[in-house]
Amino acid sequence: MDALTAARAQMTLSLAFHMVFAAVGIGLPLLIVIVEGLYLRTNESHYLALAKKWAKATGLLFAVGAVSGTALSFELGLLWPRYMEITGAVVGHVFALEGYAFFIEAIFIGLYLYGWEKLSPRVHWWCGVVIALSGAASGILVLAVNAWMQLPVGFEFDGMGQLVVTDPVAIFKRYGWFVMSLHSTLACYVAVAFAVAGVYATAWLRGRRDDYTRSAIRVALAVGAVTALLQPISGDLLAKFVFQTQPAKFAAMEGQFRTQTYAPLRVGGWPDEEAAETKWAIEIPGGLSFLAAHDVSAEVPGLDRVERADRPNVELTHGAFQLMVGLGMLLMIVSIWFWVRHWRLRREPATSLDSPWLLRALVLCGPMGFIALEAGWIVTEVGRQPWVINGVMRTEEAVTSAQGVEQVFYGFAVLYLLLAGTVIFLLRRLAGSGADAGDVVAPQEMSAHGEVRA
Amino acid sequence: MNEALLVYVAAAVALAGLILYVVLGGADFGGGVLDLFARGPRKHEQRDAIANAMGPVWEANHVWLIFVLVVLFTCFPRGYRALSVALFLPFHLALVGIMLRGAAFVFRGYSRAGGRHASLWSVVFGIASVISPFLLGAAFAALTGGNIRVGLEGDLQVHLGKDEPWLTRYAMGCGMLAVSACTYLAAVYLTGETDGELREIFRRRAIFAGTTTAILAAEVLFLAHQQAKWFADQLLNRNSAPVIITGLAFFAASAWAVFTRRYRLSRLFAATEIALLLIGWGLAHQPYLIYPDLTLFDAAGPPQTIRFLLWSLPVGAAMLIPSLVLLFRVFKSQPAAP
Numbered sequence: 001m002d003a004l005t006a007a008r009a010q011m012t013l014s015l016a017f018h019m020v021f022a023a024v025g026i027g028l029p030l031l032i033v034i035v036e037g038l039y040l041r042t043n044e045s046h047y048l049a050l051a052k053k054w055a056k057a058t059g060l061l062f063a064v065g066a067v068s069g070t071a072l073s074f075e076l077g078l079l080w081p082r083y084m085e086i087t088g089a090v091v092g093h094v095f096a097l098e099g100y101a102f103f104i105e106a107i108f109i110g111l112y113l114y115g116w117e118k119l120s121p122r123v124h125w126w127c128g129v130v131i132a133l134s135g136a137a138s139g140i141l142v143l144a145v146n147a148w149m150q151l152p153v154g155f156e157f158d159g160m161g162q163l164v165v166t167d168p169v170a171i172f173k174r175y176g177w178f179v180m181s182l183h184s185t186l187a188c189y190v191a192v193a194f195a196v197a198g199v200y201a202t203a204w205l206r207g208r209r210d211d212y213t214r215s216a217i218r219v220a221l222a223v224g225a226v227t228a229l230l231q232p233i234s235g236d237l238l239a240k241f242v243f244q245t246q247p248a249k250f251a252a253m254e255g256q257f258r259t260q261t262y263a264p265l266r267v268g269g270w271p272d273e274e275a276a277e278t279k280w281a282i283e284i285p286g287g288l289s290f291l292a293a294h295d296v297s298a299e300v301p302g303l304d305r306v307e308r309a310d311r312p313n314v315e316l317t318h319g320a321f322q323l324m325v326g327l328g329m330l331l332m333i334v335s336i337w338f339w340v341r342h343w344r345l346r347r348e349p350a351t352s353l354d355s356p357w358l359l360r361a362l363v364l365c366g367p368m369g370f371i372a373l374e375a376g377w378i379v380t381e382v383g384r385q386p387w388v389i390n391g392v393m394r395t396e397e398a399v400t401s402a403q404g405v406e407q408v409f410y411g412f413a414v415l416y417l418l419l420a421g422t423v424i425f426l427l428r429r430l431a432g433s434g435a436d437a438g439d440v441v442a443p444q445e446m447s448a449h450g451e452v453r454a
Numbered sequence: 455m456n457e458a459l460l461v462y463v464a465a466a467v468a469l470a471g472l473i474l475y476v477v478l479g480g481a482d483f484g485g486g487v488l489d490l491f492a493r494g495p496r497k498h499e500q501r502d503a504i505a506n507a508m509g510p511v512w513e514a515n516h517v518w519l520i521f522v523l524v525v526l527f528t529c530f531p532r533g534y535r536a537l538s539v540a541l542f543l544p545f546h547l548a549l550v551g552i553m554l555r556g557a558a559f560v561f562r563g564y565s566r567a568g569g570r571h572a573s574l575w576s577v578v579f580g581i582a583s584v585i586s587p588f589l590l591g592a593a594f595a596a597l598t599g600g601n602i603r604v605g606l607e608g609d610l611q612v613h614l615g616k617d618e619p620w621l622t623r624y625a626m627g628c629g630m631l632a633v634s635a636c637t638y639l640a641a642v643y644l645t646g647e648t649d650g651e652l653r654e655i656f657r658r659r660a661i662f663a664g665t666t667t668a669i670l671a672a673e674v675l676f677l678a679h680q681q682a683k684w685f686a687d688q689l690l691n692r693n694s695a696p697v698i699i700t701g702l703a704f705f706a707a708s709a710w711a712v713f714t715r716r717y718r719l720s721r722l723f724a725a726t727e728i729a730l731l732l733i734g735w736g737l738a739h740q741p742y743l744i745y746p747d748l749t750l751f752d753a754a755g756p757p758q759t760i761r762f763l764l765w766s767l768p769v770g771a772a773m774l775i776p777s778l779v780l781l782f783r784v785f786k787s788q789p790a791a792p
Contacts, residue, residue, distance in 0.1 A: 060564055066513050067556040073523050074549050077538035084527055085535040085610070089755035092528025093762040099524050100770040103517045107777045110510035111784060118784050155756075165756035401612070402542035415550060419557055426564045 021065030027192025029132035083398035101138035143181035191369030193224030198366020225335035249383035263300035320378035327372035464529035475518035484640025486583020533753030551586030591632025688738035701730030
C-alpha cells in the first residue's frame with residue numbers, strides 16, 4: 001500500500017468512526033432534553049428513567065466521540081500536512097469557533113452527567129439544553145470548513161506564490177455552508193431518532209410493553225418524523241447548489257456521463273465508466289433537468305465536460321447517493337406510517353404499536369439513518385475528489401512525506417475495531433439492564449471498581 | 455496591532471493554552487498514574503477518589519489540548535506542518551495513548567462490578583496515562599533539541615538531524631519529567647479533595663512524586679546543557695531566569711505546603727509553579743518555534759486569520775469562563791466524599 005492509499009484509508013476510517021459519535025452528540029441530547037422536559041411537566045417517572053438511561057449512553061458515546069475527534073484534529077495535520085498548512089492559514093479561526101462550542105458541550109456534559117443530585121431539576125434541564133445547542137453549533141461550524149473545501153474562498157496566491165488572505169469572513173457568507181450544514185444536522189437527528197426507535201421497537205417486540213418503551217418510541221419518532229420529512233427539502237436545495245457549483249460531482253452523483261438537455265432522473269443503476277453510461281437505471285425523462293434547474297429542457301453537464309484525471313469515482317459516488325436517497329425515503333415513509341396509524345387509532349384502545357409489521361419496520365430502520373449519514377458523507381467527499389481543496393490542491397499533493405504511514409494505518413485500524421467492539425458490547429449491556437433500579441444510579445455513584453454505592 | 459506583536463500575542467495564547475492543559479489535563483494523566491500504582495488495603499478507595507475527581511472534569515480539561523492545536527495550526531500553520539512531518543510517529547503514538555486513556559476510563563466505569571473487563575480497562579487506563587504525557591513531553595522537547603531541520607527555500611522542507619528528535623536522552627528526560635510532574639499535580643490536588651487516611655496516602659504520594667520531579671528536573675537541565683546547549687544558556691538570560699527561579703521557588707513552596715499539610719496553598723503553589731516554568735520556557739525559547747531553523751515569524755500564517763482568532767478570544771472567554779467556573783464550583787468546591 002502506498003502512503004496516499006494508506007493515508008486515505010486511515011482518514012476514511014477515522015471520519016467514518018467519529019461521525020457516528022458526533023451525530024449522537026448532536027441528536028441524543030435533543031431527545032434527552034425532550035424526555036427530561038416531559039418529566040418536569042408531568043412528573044411521570046418513566047420519563048426520568050429514559051432521561052437517565054440516555055444520559056448514560058451519552059456519557060459513554062460522548063467520551064469516545066471526544067477522543068476520536070481529538071484523533072482527527074491531529075490526523076488532519078499528520079496525514080495531510082500541506083492541506084492543513086493552507087486550511088489552518090485561511091480558515092483555522094473557524095476551527096477555533098468550533099472549539100469554543102465543543103468546549104461548552106464538554107463542560108455541560110460533565111455538569112449534566114454528574115449533576116443529577118447537585119443541581120436543581122430546572123438547572124439540570126437547562127444544562128441539557130446547552131449541550132443540545134452547543135453540539136449542533138460545533139457540527140455546523142465544522143461544516144463551514146467542509147463547505148470551504150468544496151468551494152474555497154477568501155484567499156489568493158500573489159505573484160510570488162505566497163498565500164494572501166483577502167477576507168477571513170467570506171467563509172461565513174456562503175449559501176453552501178447553510179445548505180450543507182442544514183442537511184447534515186438534520187441527518188444527525190434522523191439517524192439518532194431512528195436508532196433509538198429501533199432499539200425500543202426491539203424491546204417492545206420482546207415483550208417490554210410499558211409506558212417507558214412506548215414513550216421512548218414516540219419521542220424518537222416525533223423527532224424522526226419531523227426531520228425525515230424536512231430532509232428531502234434540504235437535500236433538494238443542496239443538490240441544486242451542487243449542480244450550480246460542482247457540476248462534476250453532480251454528474252457523478254447522478255451517473256450523468258453525457259452532457260444533455262432533457263436529462264433523465266436515474267433511479268438505481270450502475271455507472272459503467274468504460275462504456276460511459278449508467279446501466280439498468282429506471283429513467284424518468286427530463287426529471288434530472290427539472291430537479292436541477294426547474295426546467296425539463298435544461299442542459300445538465302455530464303462527466304464528458306471533465307478531464308478523466310479530474311473525475312471523482314463515479315461508481316462510488318452514484319452508488320452512495322442512490323443508497324442515501326433510498327434510505328431517506330424509507331425512513332420518511334415508515335415515520336408517516338407510524339403517525340398516520342397513530343392518528344387513526346387515537347380513539348381506540350389499540351395503538352400504533354400493536355402492528356408487528358410496523359414494529360419490524362422500525363427495527364429494520366434502526367441502523368438505516370446512520371448508514372444514510374455515512375453514505376451522504378461519501379457522496380460529499382468522494383465526489384470532491386481528486387481535490388482535497390476543490391480546484392486548489394489535489395489529495396495526492398497533500399499527503400505526508402513521513403515514513404510508516406501504512407503501518408500506522410494498520411495500528412489505527414486495530415484500535416478503532418477495539419473501540420467499536422467495546423462500545424457495542426457496553427451499549428448492549430446498558431440496553432439489556434432495562435429501566436430498573438440501575439437507571440436511578442448516576443455515574444458518579446458508580447465506583448472505579450464498579451460497585452454501586454447506596 | 456503590528457505584525458510582530460500579533461505573532462507574539464498568538465504565541466502567548468498558545469502557551470497559555472498549554473499551561474492550562476498541563477495544570478488541568480496533566481493532573482488527569484497524573485490521576486491515571488496514581489491509579490496504576492494504587493497499592494495497599496485502601497487501593498479501591500484511592501481509585502474511587504481519583505475517578506470521582508476526574509469524572510466530571512476530564513473531558514473539559516482535555517479540550518485545552520485541542521485549543522493548543524487549533525491556535526498552532528491557525529496562527530503557525532507552517533510550524534504545524536513541519537511538526538506533523540517530523541513527529542509523525544510520536545504524535546500518532548501519543549494519540550493512541552490519549553484515545554485509550556479516555557476510552558478506557560469510561561469503559562471501566564461502564565463495565566460490570568469488579569469483573570475481568572473492569573480490571574483490564576483499569577490497567578489500560580493506567581498505562582495510557584503514563585505513555586501519553588511521556589510522549590507529549592518528549593515531542594515537546596523535540597522543538598528544542600535541534601534535530602528537526604526545516605528548509606524555508608521554496609516549498610517547506612523537513613529533515614531530521616542525526617537523531618530521531620524525540621528519542622534523544624534530553625527528550626526522554628523531558629518525557630519522564632512530564633509524567634512525574636503530572637503525578638505530583640494529581641497527588642497535590644487529591645490531598646485537597648480527600649480527607650483522613652486517604653488524604654495521608656495522597657500526601658505521601660505527593661512527597662514521593664515531588665522528590666522525583668525535582669531530581670528529573672535537575673537531570674533535564676543537565677541533559678539540556680549537553681544536548682541543547684543554546685537552550686540551557688537561554689534559560690539563564692535576563693528575561694527567562696527570574697521567571698524560572700520564581701517558578702522553582704513556588705515548587706519549593708508547594709512542597710513545604712504539602713509537608714505542613716496546607717492543602718489549599720499546595721494546590722495553588724503547584725499550579726503556579728507549572729505556569730511560571732512554562733512561561734520561563736517560552737521566554738527562553740522565543741523567537742524559535744522549532745530551533746534552529748523556524749522562528750515564530752517564519753511559522754506564522756496570514757495576519758488576518760490570526761487577528762480574527764485573537765478577537766474571537768474575548769467572545770469565547772465570555773462563554774467559557776462562567777461555564778468553567780460553574781463546573782469547578784459544583785464539583786470542586788468541597789472535598790468529595792471518598
